[in-house]
Amino acid sequence: MKRHLISAADLTRDDALLILDTAEELAHIAERPIKKLPTLRGRTVVNLFFEDSTRTRISFEAAAKRLSADVINFSAKGSSVSKGESLKDTALTLQAMGADAVVIRHNASGAPHTLANSGWLRGSVVNAGDGTHEHPTQALLDAFTMRRRLNAGKGDLEGRRITIVGDVLHSRVARSNVLLLATLGAEVTLVAPPTLLPIGIETWPCEVSYDLDAVLAKSDAVMMLRVQRERMNASYFPTEREYSRRYGLDEKRMAALPEHAIVMHPGPMNRGMEIAADVADSPRSTIVEQVTNGVSVRMAVLYLLLGGSEPAITTSEETAK
Amino acid sequence: MSTYLIRNAKVLGGDAQDVLVSDGRVAGLGTGLTAPEGAQVIEADGHVLLPGLVDLHTHLREPGREDAETVETGTRAAALGGFTAVHAMANTDPVADTAGVVEQVWRLGQQAGRCDVHPVGAVTVGLAGERLAELGAMHESAANVKVFSDDGKCVHDAVLMRRALEYVKAFDGVVAQHAQEPRLTEGAQMNEGTVSGVLGLRGWPAVAEEAIIARDVLLAAHVGSRLHVCHVSTAGSVEIIRWAKSKGWDVTAEVTPHHLLLTDELVRTYDPVYKVNPPLRTAEDVTALREGLADGTIDAVATDHAPHPSEDKDCEWAVAAMGMLGLETALSIVQQTMVDTGLLDWAGVADRMSVRPARIGRLDGHGRAVAVGEPANLVLVDPSARRTVEPSELASRSGNTPYAGMELPGRVVATFLRGVPTVIDGKLA
Ligand SMILES: [Zn+2]
Ligand SMILES: [Zn+2]
Numbered sequence: 150m151k152r153h154l155i156s157a158a159d160l161t162r163d164d165a166l167l168i169l170d171t172a173e174e175l176a177h178i179a180e181r182p183i184k185k186l187p188t189l190r191g192r193t194v195v196n197l198f199f200e201d202s203t204r205t206r207i208s209f210e211a212a213a214k215r216l217s218a219d220v221i222n223f224s225a226k227g228s229s230v231s232k233g234e235s236l237k238d239t240a241l242t243l244q245a246m247g248a249d250a251v252v253i254r255h256n257a258s259g260a261p262h263t264l265a266n267s268g269w270l271r272g273s274v275v276n277a278g279d280g281t282h283e284h285p286t287q288a289l290l291d292a293f294t295m296r297r298r299l300n301a302g303k304g305d306l307e308g309r310r311i312t313i314v315g316d317v318l319h320s321r322v323a324r325s326n327v328l329l330l331a332t333l334g335a336e337v338t339l340v341a342p343p344t345l346l347p348i349g350i351e352t353w354p355c356e357v358s359y360d361l362d363a364v365l366a367k368s369d370a371v372m373m374l375r376v377q378r379e380r381m382n383a384s385y386f387p388t389e390r391e392y393s394r395r396y397g398l399d400e401k402r403m404a405a406l407p408e409h410a411i412v413m414h415p416g417p418m419n420r421g422m423e424i425a426a427d428v429a430d431s432p433r434s435t436i437v438e439q440v441t442n443g444v445s446v447r448m449a450v451l452y453l454l455l456g457g458s459e460p461a462i463t464t465s466e467e468t469a470k
Numbered sequence: 471m472s473t474y475l476i477r478n479a480k481v482l483g484g485d486a487q488d489v490l491v492s493d494g495r496v497a498g499l500g501t502g503l504t505a506p507e508g509a510q511v512i513e514a515d516g517h518v519l520l521p522g523l524v525d526l527h528t529h530l531r532e533p534g535r536e537d538a539e540t541v542e543t544g545t546r547a548a549a550l551g552g553f554t555a556v557h558a559m560a561n562t563d564p565v566a567d568t569a570g571v572v573e574q575v576w577r578l579g580q581q582a583g584r585c586d587v588h589p590v591g592a593v594t595v596g597l598a599g600e601r602l603a604e605l606g607a608m609h610e611s612a613a614n615v616k617v618f619s620d621d622g623k624c625v626h627d628a629v630l631m632r633r634a635l636e637y638v639k640a641f642d643g644v645v646a647q648h649a650q651e652p653r654l655t656e657g658a659q660m661n662e663g664t665v666s667g668v669l670g671l672r673g674w675p676a677v678a679e680e681a682i683i684a685r686d687v688l689l690a691a692h693v694g695s696r697l698h699v700c701h702v703s704t705a706g707s708v709e710i711i712r713w714a715k716s717k718g719w720d721v722t723a724e725v726t727p728h729h730l731l732l733t734d735e736l737v738r739t740y741d742p743v744y745k746v747n748p749p750l751r752t753a754e755d756v757t758a759l760r761e762g763l764a765d766g767t768i769d770a771v772a773t774d775h776a777p778h779p780s781e782d783k784d785c786e787w788a789v790a791a792m793g794m795l796g797l798e799t800a801l802s803i804v805q806q807t808m809v810d811t812g813l814l815d816w817a818g819v820a821d822r823m824s825v826r827p828a829r830i831g832r833l834d835g836h837g838r839a840v841a842v843g844e845p846a847n848l849v850l851v852d853p854s855a856r857r858t859v860e861p862s863e864l865a866s867r868s869g870n871t872p873y874a875g876m877e878l879p880g881r882v883v884a885t886f887l888r889g890v891p892t893v894i895d896g897k898l899a
Contacts, residue, residue, distance in 0.1 A: 259740035282670030349664030
């Protein structure tokens with residue numbers, strides 16, 4: 150595995166499977182009374198968040214703490230991020246503090262890439278979502294969830310048909326998912342109004358459709374992306390009502406899915422917009438599971454990046470030497 | 471004033487000749503010339519002699535951003551790049567929108583003395599695109615401004631653009647348009663295409679440039695004015711300009727060295743040294759720009775030399791400043807992309823980097839033939855030399871060159887400004 154996790158494209162099939170398998174093992178400790186492992190004792194993980202995302206930060210924090218790492222939360226929002234030197238200065242500070250891994254969330258696409266390649270710090274960089282670029286751990290937890298529900302938690306996703314619906318243009322989740330799912334052998338179809346698809350999408354390793362109803366019947370999983378209501382004001386679509394009528398997942402559409410198919414959402418949801426409340430709360434919905442799985446997957450990523458040369462899990466508490 | 475005999479120089483790349491420079495002019499031309507008493511002899515060893523280069527598009531940053539560049543450092547860089555005249559863009563602080571500011575820049579250029587500095591006047595007050603600046607006053611000032619541009623911003627209001635085109639006719643001025651439709655490029659970070667889609671960076675579509683150029687050539691034709699198009703960057707723009715020229719309209723255009731070489735694939739590094747406006751485009755655009763420059767559709771190479779201090783580039787892409795250095799590498803890039811590829815000979819380089827830009831800027835003393843009696847604005851180039859670009863060795867105050875570490879062909883050996891060497895042996899005289 151590479152030293153940093155910036156893009157889902159950084160992961161080979163073997164890397165991805167190693168992360169998913171490790172996460173699967175780690176998931177079991179969540180079922181124990183003592184959820185903590187000593188694996189990363191003495192290591193420092195910094196959560197560097199330039200953008201508010203309590204859910205992602207808490208997920209990484211829980212992951213690091215369950216591995217016994219020291220966690221520093223560094224919220225840079227509100228500081229002078231309009232000028233770029235704050236990223237550099239912050240990085241130099243974190244380097245001085247001896248950060249072994251920096252989990253970064255940033256509103257600028259490419260900021261984690263810059264942080265990892267600038268020479269400003271020596272630790273591993275984990276992209277926790279950058280602008281409209283990527284969110285690779287989200288894609289990993291999504292793949293983990295699909296594998297559990299569709300493949301009994303084993304192997305890759307060869308031949309599985311995954312439909313991703315919504316604002317692909319502005320979605321880092323979609324970008325990372327397309328890349329990772331292609332690596333894992335899944336067949337991805339993106340569904341969106343043409344205004345919400347980026348130029349050059351024909352070069353992506355996926356299919357594209359403007360018609361949600363045409364693809365539902367052959368989908369093993371449908372992932373609904375959050376659509377910000379403000380997009381309406383920039384004329385990406387005429388009205389909320391028209392959007393949800395053409396691209397929203399309601400009960401009628403859910404009924405068109407195969408029996409085994411699951412419904413996913415990376416959250417936070419706009420209930421009634423891209424997803425009907427009843428659909429979000431249905432047994433097919435994996436939305437709550439995705440949150441739980443996020444911790445296991447992030448534990449696996451931190452463990453593997455920080456080069457745990459020992460097995461992540463030993464049979465008992467004896468590694469707590 | 472000293473006398474120089476340049477021996478064995480290939481004038482415009484032709485046969486080797488001796489060139490005698492005296493009293494600021496070319497005083498003799500031929501083979502086997504003898505050096506007059508007291509003359510300094512420069513052995514050209516078959517290097518290429520061209521008329522001094524003229525840049526229609528330079529950002530010298532003074533007044534206002536002396537931390538990035540000054541007239542002094544920028545003209546050093548210009549001389550080292552083989553330039554004898556540069557046009558200093560108006561987007562300074564304060565903006566060069568009054569006679570006072572353009573005269574200040576003009577005087578700073580005179581004081582620096584290494585290269586003529588011709589200030590460009592802003593088209594609109596404060597580059598705000600709302601009302602015309604005092605174009606006539608800037609023209610009548612000591613700076614004698616003939617090129618007007620809101621560069622950095624587009625004169626996007628069609629009526630204002632029309633009026634500007636018309637108004638400057640009174641004194642044979644020209645409006646140089648930075649063609650960028652503002653609504654289509656709000657928050658734009660890079661060329662819109664396959665790469666921007668993957669990187670999640672807001673796109674700057676080719677159509678935003680082409681739509682403005684199409685409108686402007688039609689406006690210029692309608693009112694019978696001259697139009698100059700800054701930094702053409704797309705294949706479609708070349709097509710529109712080719713069409714406008716085929717109609718006989720008085721439209722000229724420039725291309726930057728970086729758009730002749732670099733593509734948006736480089737943005738995959740997220741290295742802000744590649745962030746520039748207009749953005750780096752695709753390989754197909756590069757090919758079309760080279761062809762357009764070769765067939766004369768594009769009249770001139772202009773550097774768009776845009777120095778930025780390291781703190782504006784040593785950061786994440788989204789907040790980085792747009793622009794890259796160009797003066798000290800322009801001739802090498804043109805050699806690599808146009809001469810070494812066989813698209814242009816050295817006479818063609820002289821035409822596109824000196825003769826035509828001087829004509830567009832109406833600079834009488836520049837872009838002249840290398841002939842007896844003409845002003846001795848000259849540059850001697852060694853095309854066989856190779857050099858590796860090292861930012862810290864550049865004369866510019868800033869280091870934001872996209873060619874750092876690249877080995878480029880050609881080296882400016884000497885530059886003469888009205889018979890006085892500004893560069894000798896590749897170093898400032
Ligand atoms: Zn410009
Ligand atoms: Zn410019």
